Amino acid sequence: MERKKAEVLVIGVINIQEPSGTYALLLGELNGNRQVPVIIGPAEANPITMQLKGVETPRPTTHDLFKSCLRTFNIKVSEVLIYRVEEGIFYSYVYLKHNHDVVAIDARTSDAILLALTFHAPIYMYDDILETQCMPYDEDEELDDYSMANESEEAESVEELEMALEKAIKDENYELASVLRDKIKKQK
Known part of the structure; x- marks a missing residue:
């Protein structure tokens, strides 16, 4: 069957x-x-x-x-x-x-x-x-x-989020970068 x-x-x-x-x-x-x-x-x-x-x-x-x-x-x-x-x-x-x-x-x-x-x-x-x-x-x-965003410090300003995004990309932590990118978009 x-x-x-x-x-x-x-x-x-x-x-x-x-x-x-x-x-x-x-x-x-x-x-x-x-x-x-x-x-x-x-x-x-x-x-x-x-x-x-x-x-x-x-x-x-x-x-x-x-x-x-x-x-x-x-x-x-x-x-x-x-x-x-x-x-x-x-x-x-x-x-x-x-x-x-x-x-x-x-x-x-x-x-x-x-x-x-x-x-x-x-x-x-x-x-x-x-x-x-x-x-x-x-x-x-x-x-x-x-979300792996909890692994990073909670950043409140766009500038802090952008710096964290650059670091995540440099470290090849793309999931965190994705989460940070979304947070930046929401704040802008």
Whole structure:
């Protein structure tokens, strides 16, 4: 019997307070109300959040390099499939298409989702995984934005924020730079 797939969207990346340094990549069912949190670390959260916010880096990231390689050889990411979960770890395939050939590549779910976001490819999850891993959903509850801004001092003036932004870019802390850029825009 073939397993049913459900398309999911990235709702956001949420900072989880405990254990420290972990984040939840929140996936939501397209045309449904089921949501699944995928636990990831800050190294995975940062590039996903940057992609969601459209932050451009001064130098190519690893995912930018991979994207360039795929595009150079006319290979497309056709879809991502989350096919298994075991002890809280999600397993995914990235489907690459070249001409009429499609190949499934095993990947960490965070990397697979980042590639799907980069290539605007659909993300699927087997329905049985979505059902067993979904969390209760409250439509009135708002999600907190992923933010590393708490790691910096709270700056109040635009000048202080701009100096902090320059330092974040110099230190290649692009997620913090993104948050600071947004704060500057709001204050201006």
